[in-house]
Amino acid sequence: MQRLQDRVAVITGAGSGIGLATARRFAQEGAKVVVADLDEEAGAKAAAEVGGLFVKADVANEDDVTRMYRTAFEEFGSVDIAFNNAxxxxxxxxxxxxxxxxxxxxxxxxxxxxVYLCCKHVIPYMQRQGKGSIINTASFVAVMGSATSQISYTASKGGVLAMSRELGVQFAREGIRVNALCPGPVDTPLLRELFAKDPERAQRRLVHVPIGRFARAEEIAAAVAFLASDDASFITASEFLVDGGISGA
Ligand code: NAD
Structure with a gap:
């Protein structure tokens, strides 16, 4: 029996980077994966690779978000894991x-x-089931700020972290765990795009990582699979740092 056997997982931003690596990991661990992404080509390709279902969705659009969970539920009969990652x-x-x-x-x-929309629309499914695991992607910058001056991004991730704590506390007695995932810098297209514009920024960021390198997306996916699974049954409302030691330095 695999750790996520037959769990239904909806992953946003699953066409690339951390989301894609997690879709692969979830599938390896036995989950039925719904790949949601705005990018139709990347999303469809990822879904085909992991044997999952693709739903084209803009996570900032409420109709898309409700359709995404409805589709998952109609297709597979439950929504057990929501990785709100886009x-x-x-x-x-x-x-x-x-x-x-x-x-x-x-x-x-x-x-x-x-993340507000995804939580708002997935929690009712989980309440009916009496269980569920929600993982919202924040960032290490939500915990400690950023050395590279990115106010709108840091503020958005701080909001994700605070919301996850609030919801984790609020829904704990209903069997719904809500955690904020706080990755350090991860080698994905998002980071590469940022550093291509400003190579010095990569160096400035790198010196702050005690482990001395950026994370591989698979290392983040391993942590997400843990949080999604019953191995993390006593973990909720947490800031789960996977940051190569940045926040400890
Ligand atoms: P990525 O760019 O590789 O992948 C992001 C995916 O989200 C893409 O497939 C993109 O099409 C999709 N997406 C973008 N806007 C969308 C929308 N409106 N609706 C649906 N899908 C949308 O990025 P990544 O590095 O894998 O980042 C994933 C998450 O991790 C993000 O929330 C990011 O802020 C966070 N994060 C990344 C890093 C890092 O260093 N890469 C560090 C900390 C946190």
């Missing part, structure tokens, strides 16, 4: 003095409002 990187110059209101709002919509 997110975007900060605008080019995300210092508070430079970030415009439109860019700020877009980051909050995709990174924070999306």
């Amino acid at each position: 997110g975007i990187s900060p605008p080019d110059d995300d210092s508070i003095l430079e970030t415009g209101l439109d860019a700020w709002r877009r980051v909050q919509e995709v990174n924070l409002t999306s």
